[in-house]
Amino acid sequence: MTLNLRVMAPNRIVWNSEVQEIILSTNSGQIGVLPNHAPLLTALDIGILKIRINGQWSTMALMGGFAMIDNNQMTILVNEAEKAVEINPQEARDTFQIAQKKLAQAEGRKQVIEANLALKRAKARLEAIDATPPSPVPN
Amino acid sequence: MASVACNSSLSVAAATVQCGAGKKRSSGGRKAVACPAFEGLSSRSLSLRITESVDLNSELVSKRPESRSVTVCSLKDLRDRIATVKNTQKITDAMKLVAAAKVRRAQEAVVNGRPFSENLVKVLFNVNSQLQTEDIDIPLTQIRTVKKIALVVITGDRGLCGGFNNYVLKKAEERMKQLRKIGVDFTIVSIGKKGNSYFKRRPHIPVDRYVDSGTAPTTKEAQAIADELFSLFVSEDVDKVELLYTRFVSLIKSDPVIHTLLPLSPQGEVCDINGNCVDAADDEMFRLTTKEGKFSVERETVRTETPEFTGVLTFEQEPVQILDALLPLYLNSQILRALQESIASELAARMNAMNNASDNARDLNKSLSISYNRQRQAKITGEILEIVAGSTVTI
Numbered sequence: 001m002t003l004n005l006r007v008m009a010p011n012r013i014v015w016n017s018e019v020q021e022i023i024l025s026t027n028s029g030q031i032g033v034l035p036n037h038a039p040l041l042t043a044l045d046i047g048i049l050k051i052r053i054n055g056q057w058s059t060m061a062l063m064g065g066f067a068m069i070d071n072n073q074m075t076i077l078v079n080e081a082e083k084a085v086e087i088n089p090q091e092a093r094d095t096f097q098i099a100q101k102k103l104a105q106a107e108g109r110k111q112v113i114e115a116n117l118a119l120k121r122a123k124a125r126l127e128a129i130d131a132t133p134p135s136p137v138p139n
Numbered sequence: 140m141a142s143v144a145c146n147s148s149l150s151v152a153a154a155t156v157q158c159g160a161g162k163k164r165s166s167g168g169r170k171a172v173a174c175p176a177f178e179g180l181s182s183r184s185l186s187l188r189i190t191e192s193v194d195l196n197s198e199l200v201s202k203r204p205e206s207r208s209v210t211v212c213s214l215k216d217l218r219d220r221i222a223t224v225k226n227t228q229k230i231t232d233a234m235k236l237v238a239a240a241k242v243r244r245a246q247e248a249v250v251n252g253r254p255f256s257e258n259l260v261k262v263l264f265n266v267n268s269q270l271q272t273e274d275i276d277i278p279l280t281q282i283r284t285v286k287k288i289a290l291v292v293i294t295g296d297r298g299l300c301g302g303f304n305n306y307v308l309k310k311a312e313e314r315m316k317q318l319r320k321i322g323v324d325f326t327i328v329s330i331g332k333k334g335n336s337y338f339k340r341r342p343h344i345p346v347d348r349y350v351d352s353g354t355a356p357t358t359k360e361a362q363a364i365a366d367e368l369f370s371l372f373v374s375e376d377v378d379k380v381e382l383l384y385t386r387f388v389s390l391i392k393s394d395p396v397i398h399t400l401l402p403l404s405p406q407g408e409v410c411d412i413n414g415n416c417v418d419a420a421d422d423e424m425f426r427l428t429t430k431e432g433k434f435s436v437e438r439e440t441v442r443t444e445t446p447e448f449t450g451v452l453t454f455e456q457e458p459v460q461i462l463d464a465l466l467p468l469y470l471n472s473q474i475l476r477a478l479q480e481s482i483a484s485e486l487a488a489r490m491n492a493m494n495n496a497s498d499n500a501r502d503l504n505k506s507l508s509i510s511y512n513r514q515r516q517a518k519i520t521g522e523i524l525e526i527v528a529g530s531t532v533t534i
Contacts, residue, residue, distance in 0.1 A: 044464065077258055108374070
């Protein structure tokens with residue numbers, strides 16, 4: 001049996017293909033998913049998603065959502081997903097620094113919540129770029 | 140004879156000046172009548188004909204130069220007017236077509252969002268069935284006594300779309316009046332340039348934030364708005380968030396409506412202010428089609444299938460936590476949807492407005508052409524009469 005992965009954002013389908021392995025950042029830590037996984041429903045934190053196809057790892061930054069595995073079909077619904085290859089490293093670093101500054105200057109509960117969200121997103125983006133793909137695994 | 144010539148040249152000059160002014164509606168006097176202004180064309184051309192016949196019959200010789208040059212002037216003026224109207228018509232026609240093409244794109248955006256919302260509803264349903272028995276406490280569903288309301292007003296970025304923006308703003312004013320009456324505080328989150336400029340001109344209305352909406356709403360924009368509302372609500376700055384947007388009913392009808400966005404009901408129901416709730420699984424889609432060469436809209440209600448999962452689903456976290464992750468997604472998709480509907484309504488309103496403008500231009504063009512041809516014929520008749528009169532004199 002093969003594992004099929006679908007990543008969906010509100011306006012488009014980000015990813016739809018067969019994969020060999022998936023690593024997710026869930027609310028309770030990272031989990032790895034291989035084919036024939038038991039049915040599972042989990043909430044996803046703002047973080048990275050790693051996908052292995054033909055021994056190659058690709059990374060994506062996910063902006064919060066949830067994942068569902070049922071019958072070798074994995075469905076991930078997210079607010080926004082950004083593929084690592086599509087992220088501009090310089091821009092991501094700048095955004096991260098701006099977000100850090102904003103959090104330091106934030107006053108009041110509302111601003112702190114907002115700044116925290118922004119920082120988390122910026123961090124996920126950075127992680128996605130920095131996640132150096134592990135050396136290809138022979139099949 | 141000399142005095143007459145002087146007189147006539149003067150009056151011609153006066154008439155020319157008035158022709159140049161064109162738009163000014165001058166009252167009384169033959170010369171004023173000779174130049175068509177922008178309004179009341181038919182009556183004007185009628186009186187013009189009368190003066191001309193008076194000219195020809197009574198003071199044929201003395202008035203001849205005046206009547207001729209006046210006619211030439213208004214003929215040219217009419218020709219210019221016809222050209223202007225034609226150009227305007229071209230523009231309005233083009234704008235109508237552009238709007239129609241964009242409505243199609245807006246519709247595609249809605250269709251592209253379908254798989255996401257379908258899956259969301261499925262999971263929401265299943266998690267809900269697991270949670271029926273449990274007492275849950277999630278920030279986004281917390282119902283508090285309402286002291287302050289955030290009113291999200293979605294308008295368009297551009298004008299030339301009939302009463303679209305005005306209807307939304309009127310509805311907003313109405314709601315604000317209601318809230319003032321019952322003594323509930325409020326703040327506005329304004330989305331769209333038209334609303335922004337409206338609220339900026341009225342500093343007495345408290346506005347939390349101005350957001351520009353683009354022509355194609357993206358998840359990022361929806362996310363920014365959702366973040367704002369989320370933090371407003373969770374920090375207990377406001378106790379309720381209402382969304383005022385234009386619901387797309389059909390190409391000729393759209394309704395400004397108010398929906399309660401927050402607190403969310405854990406069942407994913409959408410409620411309007413009167414308390415009528417729609418289940419999340421009931422979804423309406425609009426589709427632009429052509430019927431007998433004209434655009435029309437079909438609106439269909441889609442009931443999302445909510446099948447039970449195969450096998451026993453393991454919940455990695457507590458169901459409450461999963462719902463906590465689900466509801467922001469739901470909030471986001473609700474906002475995106477409202478933005479999309481609002482844009483579709485705006486485009487439809489623009490299509491209508493431009494259609495009416497084109498029709499008006501066509502009518503105007505027609506009546507202008509008639510009066511132009513009438514004058515042209517009168518001029519020719521005058522010339523023939525001159526020739527005939529001239530030949531009788533020589534004989």
